[in-house]
Amino acid sequence: METKVMRLAGLASILCLLLVSGGCGERKVEERKEKVTDLLGRQVEVAIPAKRIVAIGPGTLRLVCYLQAASKVVGVEDAEKRWQPFEGRPYLLANPQLRDLPVIGSGGPGSNPDPERLALVRPDVVFATYLLDRGQADQLQQKARVPVVVLSYGELSTFSAEVEESILLLGKLIGEEKRAAEVVGYMKRCFEDLSRRVKDIPVSAKPRIYVGGLGARGSHGIESTQAKFPPLVALRAKNVADESGREGSVMVDREKLLQWDPEVIVLDEVALPLILSDYKKNPDFYRRLRAVKEGRVYGQLPFNYYATNIENTLANAYWLGSLLYPRAFRDVDPVRKAEEIYSFLLGRPLYQDVARAYGGFKKVEFK
Template sequence: MERRTIALVIVLVVTVVLLGVVAVMVFRAPGSQETKPQAPRVITVVDFSNRTVEVPVNASRVVAIGPGVLRLVAYLGALDKIVGVEDAEKSWSPLGRDYAMAYGDVFKNLQVIGPGGPRNPPNPELLRSVKPDIVLMSRVYVDVYDPDRLSQEVGAPVVVIDYGVAGYLNVTEFKRAITLLGRILGREARAQELAKYIDGVVDDLAQRVRVAKVAPSVYVGAVSYKGAQPFTGTQGMFPPLQLLKTRSIVDELGKKGFVNVDFEYILKKNPEYIFIDLNNLQTVLDDYKKDSAKYCALGAFKEGRVYALLPFNYYHTNVATALVDAYFMGKVLYPEQFKDVDPAKKADEIYRVFLGKPLYEEFVRGFGRGFGPLSDLFKC
């Protein structure tokens, strides 16, 4: 009896084991193998604050905060990933911010994630509410909010982005920024396309002026910078002129950045050509009406060589517009070398490459005029 009992137990055990094997075979697909759950795929990047950050691949929920960052996302054609925008993008006039002129309607339907502006700190609570996969943060904000702290508070990696000093065009830094963002946002081919295009533009401008025999004397007045600026508000190393290898009369002062010069200095230098930023044209007109004599003492005003420029410094450098201005200035200063260039058509070519839309006529409608002489307003 004991032997029979033992035999029955063995049979039962074998049967249970076999049934378990069959069950596993039934519930597993033929040919499948047991695999461990895969961790989300990430890539490691080094940002513009020299921080090493892990970011998810194929992130679909992205926010961009601080001056210039959303512009770069727009240039890369990745606005479909943006899930919230700063209040500044909704409340400020888009005129002069190329990406906002092109896609401001898109921003209207997105949730507000903070105040925006160069000096306002990010809002972790509002950022967290849109559940971003990645926060792209302007390096300007590093001075007012620690990115590692923000990452912990929002629960998402924060990548610091920059493309040079606001109001200037650093092509090397711009290409570095879009290359990094292209990798993060899955737009690497687009980043390469933009880098190649801007290299072509820079080379084209340099080649044209290389054969010019004489560099003209130039002054750029009322340059956009932190609100309304007078005629005497200018900029050393003005970016479009730098692209044309041409100096402004203020460059000899050795100051890079936004500076105010005495009117007497402009009178002394008496530049052949003067350009005025359309963003501050009314400020200049108001001053002209008060004392037209001092303006008419300048040869450029007397002889009709005063021209309008599109503003390109608005919530960081509008790269496309800076390139557009360079072609117009080249057309005025070096007519023989730029005789094949139609500034309006060239502008829309550049805007189409960067933003997929022509924008020149929007500038004209917004400011009431575009590129061209201002002799109808300043009569001497």
């Protein structure tokens, strides 16, 4: 009897070892390392999927939030905690817990990453945009002893190939490939829908439009605009700034704006207090503009705030479409569409919060 019990105990021990080695109980996932090419063309070896991540530089954390991966973030820049109102960066409204994480550097345009602070939070990978060139990225990787993968918004951000590539690469490295494909697909469908609605509108029926007060490394007045402004590209609109022959941010001389004299002016609401203050000092300039005289000046949600708010840009595109081509957008409620966009990209309807802070979709009154 004793021998039988001992034999059974021995068999049980062997069976237990076989089950553990075969994956019973807590299965140890083998670390898979892969070399990827980042948006600077650098080859970086990363353990996939990364579970602990840091996102530094303008706009990087926003892309992480689009992939519903805020829980993987282990540290944030001080700028993300300090710069207010948070409504200017809706990804922080949707993920307020990010502001409670350890600080891993100062953040902000032109700031230098802090390799020591980065190392302290033990990330599997650091994602970055704009702050780093090839040499700086390699140097940070060497000092922090963490893979550094550089992403990009491109020159024109929303609808750009660089944004698409960045989202897909990010998704691959953090195990969110399905969500990344969904996000890219949603953005493409928005672009296609906007373009489809306006494709048959003749050029002669399109009003000339100017978008002013766009942020570019800070807040600026009415002179700050963009040529090839993404929402207007999608809408095939007549953006007077395109006549500059440039692409991206443009600072326009006031005389040039008077010369263009657009029929519609849209002002970014981050800069609206600055522009209305300037109006009080220089009312004659503004009163000479046709759009001001005819009451066709409107506000839009913050476009750039630590890089481009892509969700706001998509919402703005539908708002601008309804202003420029009301018949083509007669079935669109811009506020409801904005809430749909926020809900898909950031998981929550946020329009009312942003509108309370900045004004939302409205006509701008010069008083």
